[in-house]
Amino acid sequence: MDANANTTAPAGGDSGSGGSDTINWVALVVSLVALAGTIAQVLQQYIASAAGYSNCGESVMGKWHETKKRVFRPTELRFEVQFQTPVIFVCPPSNTRGPLKGKPIHFVDGSPESLKQTRTLLPMEEQQKLQSLQESNIHTADNERASWVTLLSELQKMERDSQDWQQRHYKTSPPQALSIVDFKSHTLAVAVQAKPRSWDTMPSGVMKPYATTTMCHLLEIAAMMGIYWKEFDRSKDRYRAEGNGYVLIGNQIPELGVMFTFQPYGKSRFEENRVIPVDEVKDLCCGFAPTLFEQNKDRRRIEFPNEDPKDLSALHLGSMDEIAETMVLIDCNTDTANYFRSKTAKHGHLFPVPFELLGMLGKTLHIRDSAFRMLPNPTPYHWDKNFFNLRRLIKEYRNKIRDSENDLINIPHVQKLTEDAEMLVQTLNEDKNSQTPGYSMPLLNALHDVLDRCDDYLKQPDRDLVRIVLREHFQEVLRLVNDKGDGDSAGRGSSSIKTAGQRAEHFGELTAASPELRQEAFMELYFFKVLGRVRRQAVMSYERRQTTQYAPSIHSDDPSDESIEGEKPFSSRTSTPSQSRPLSPSSAPPELKAHGSSQSAPQLYIQKPGGSSHQFLSAERDITTELDEQASAIWCTLVLRMLCWLLLHDFNKKDVQISKSELRGSRLPVYIA
Structure with missing residues (x-):
């Protein structure tokens, strides 16, 4: 009995030890699982702390x-x-x-x-x-x-x-x-x-x-x-x-x-x-248009991005008020500026007048040997080419500038303009038959060449005379467009509608004229009505300014005529024949004549002994004739330049400027989602 008892006791002990080991292993596994879960939870919390990943x-x-x-x-x-x-x-x-x-x-x-x-x-x-x-x-x-x-x-x-x-x-x-x-x-x-x-x-x-x-x-x-x-x-x-x-x-x-x-x-x-990839797009999209007289654009844009223009190096065209201020900048009268502040006044003929100003003075932005022509519209007006044809306008310009009735053909520079117009008409005919009408390289480069020649000429004559011709042109055009008498005559019936062989008399005929006659009527108005008054008024104003009694005094550094002295660089001058000889007002005695510019003291011209008043008046008429020719040449150059510039550049019909000129060069941070 004792032996059996002794032999069974270890077996019972082994059984208890085995059960204990199993429990221990289970506990270990559970602990490891819990530890792994805890570690995973901790890792998950750390990883989850990386917000936004x-x-x-x-x-x-x-x-x-x-x-x-x-x-x-x-x-x-x-x-x-x-x-x-x-x-x-x-x-x-x-x-x-x-x-x-x-x-x-x-x-x-x-x-x-x-x-x-x-x-x-x-x-x-x-x-x-x-x-x-x-x-x-x-x-x-x-x-x-x-x-x-x-x-x-x-x-x-x-x-x-x-x-x-x-x-x-x-x-x-x-x-x-x-x-x-x-x-x-x-x-x-x-x-x-x-x-x-x-x-x-x-x-x-x-x-x-x-x-x-x-x-x-x-x-x-x-x-x-x-x-x-x-x-x-x-x-x-x-x-x-x-x-x-x-x-x-x-x-x-x-x-x-x-x-x-x-x-x-x-x-x-x-x-x-x-859009033409040129730096000037930065100005155009904010309502500024650089001109052919622009100088040191980088300094102006970086240091003075929101400063109002003080000269014609840039045109401010972003809103009606800004256009009115630009008209004042070129010395237009108050009535002309107020047309753009009025809600009832008219601002266009075949197209809005600000585009005409842009074409006359705007800097050539087309890249030579490039086919891109589109630009942002710097004006608050739509550019709708459905109501006019720039190609026909150039052809009519060619016809009118060589018309013997306007007495322009004998002016040397006008002869060059006639040759350019002839060349453009021929190039336009060739472009029409090309595979890319309107974008052929010969046409685009020809327009660019003509613009360069126009720029060279406009920078050579007396710039004060250029500005006066420009001022008188827009005063006359806006006056005729808003002339109530012309508007009344336009509504008299079918008799006022232009027909073939009949010369246009007022801008109201442009809306009544058929599309094929509209361009001819426009150029007739310009050459036979606008040019004569612009030339007469420009020469009169120029002579008055050159001989004014308010010229700067030699004893004072302060000019009396601030509108003249304040113009830089547009009012800078180069010597011309008209400046090398005296210009005398009718009230001055023939023995003593004042000659000088707004930037220097008057110089006295003393008639030689033995000279007659008849000889002096003859010389004065020669000077006036020369000024007439210069004013006519400047006006014809500006009109041709306007047509070429608007044909070389283009605007989207839906693009209209919303005034934001103060944002030009703005470094206000904005974000893109």
């Missing part, structure tokens, strides 16, 4: 998602999300300094290298990429994409498509020069710099990374893409622009500022409608 995915930022990363902050026991977004700005391709110092600048030019540097795909590739990331192929389901990614993609498309179109254009219409305009020849381009950001600094109401730009650069980008402002209310921070298949909407975001959203809503096109 999921908002920086590829579906939101495109290829820019490659820049996102988590950075552990030991002192805070959490992860911080860091990423990069673009700073978008506009500058010449030769620019080497950007908003971010020390950061590389990548230009948007549509090339594969630019696509790689800006981490951008073309629109078709973007759509394919989105469809691969989404279960649905519905186009409207990609609203999680940051709109600045789409903007960069469309900008790349703009450059690529416009360059491809121009290359095809060169093949169908070879340029006269061997050089081909490429991206490096542009003076306006979109550039990108990558800026590091942290999700910790994101405002609470913003759930996607945003790009940064400035208000002036956004206006310039919109103009480049053919997007036109429909609403621009700064007091309520409501902005909306549409055009070329895009929509741009801006609103105020608390704790951040004004944020814009960019979205395509239709088909876009960048061919002949592409």
Whole structure:
């Protein structure tokens, strides 16, 4: 009995030990599971501390998602999300300094290298990429994409498509020069710099990374893409622009500022409608138009972007009040300026008068050997070419300038203008039969050449006489357009309608004339009615100004005539024959004549002994005749320049300037969602 008892006891002990081991192993496994769960929970909490990481995915930022990363902050026991977004700005391709110092600048030019540097795909590739990331192929389901990614993609498309179109254009219409305009020849381009950001600094109401730009650069980008402002209310921070298949909407975001959203809503096109990539677009989209007398534009735009023009280096055309101020700037009378402040006055004939001023003085912005002609409209008027034909106007100009009735053909410079007009008419006929009517290289370069010759001439004569002719022209045109007598005669019935062989007498006939006679009536009014009065008034005003008793005193540095002395650089003069001889008022005795300009003290001309008053009056008539010829030549040059400038450049019919001149050069930060 004892032996059996002794043999069974160890077995019972082994059984108890085995059960204990099982329990211990179970407890160990449970503890390990609990520990793993605790560790996983802790890790999850740390990982979850990286707020915004999921908002920086590829579906939101495109290829820019490659820049996102988590950075552990030991002192805070959490992860911080860091990423990069673009700073978008506009500058010449030769620019080497950007908003971010020390950061590389990548230009948007549509090339594969630019696509790689800006981490951008073309629109078709973007759509394919989105469809691969989404279960649905519905186009409207990609609203999680940051709109600045789409903007960069469309900008790349703009450059690529416009360059491809121009290359095809060169093949169908070879340029006269061997050089081909490429991206490096542009003076306006979109550039990108990558800026590091942290999700910790994101405002609470913003759930996607945003790009940064400035208000002036956004206006310039919109103009480049053919997007036109429909609403621009700064007091309520409501902005909306549409055009070329895009929509741009801006609103105020608390704790951040004004944020814009960019979205395509239709088909876009960048061919002949592409805006000329020149630096002056920065001025035009804010209502300023640089002129042929412009000097030192960079200093003016950077140091004095909002200063009112003091000379005719730039025209301020963004609103009715600004146009009225521009008319005052060229010394027009108060009635002429008030036409643009009146709600009932007329401001146009075949087209609005401000476009005529723009054509007469506007700087030539077309790039030689380039087919792009479009510009932002700096005026509050629509440019509607359905009511006139610039080609016919040039032909009628040619017919009228060589008409023997106007006594212009004997003026040497007018003979050169006649030759230019003949050449343009011939080129227009050849362009009509070309494969690209209106955009053939021979036509565009011929217009550019004529504009250059007109500019050279207008800069040579006395600029004071140029300004006076310009002033008298617009005073006369606006007076005739708003003349109630002319308006009444236009409504007398069918007898007032111009017919073939009948000369136009008033601007009211332009609306009643048939399309084929409208251009002829316009030029008849200009050459046989406007020119005579402009020439007479301009010469009279010029002689009065040259011999005025209010000329600067030799004993004082302060000029008495501030309107003359204050004009720089437009009033600067070069010597002409009319200035090398004395101009005498009728009230001055023949023995003593005053001669001088507004910038120097009067000089006395003493008649030689033995001279007669008859000889002096004969010399005076010669001087007046010479001034008549100069004034006529200046007027004919301005009119031809206006026609060539408006034919070489173009505006979209839907583009109308909304006054925002104070935003030119504005560095107010704005954001793109």
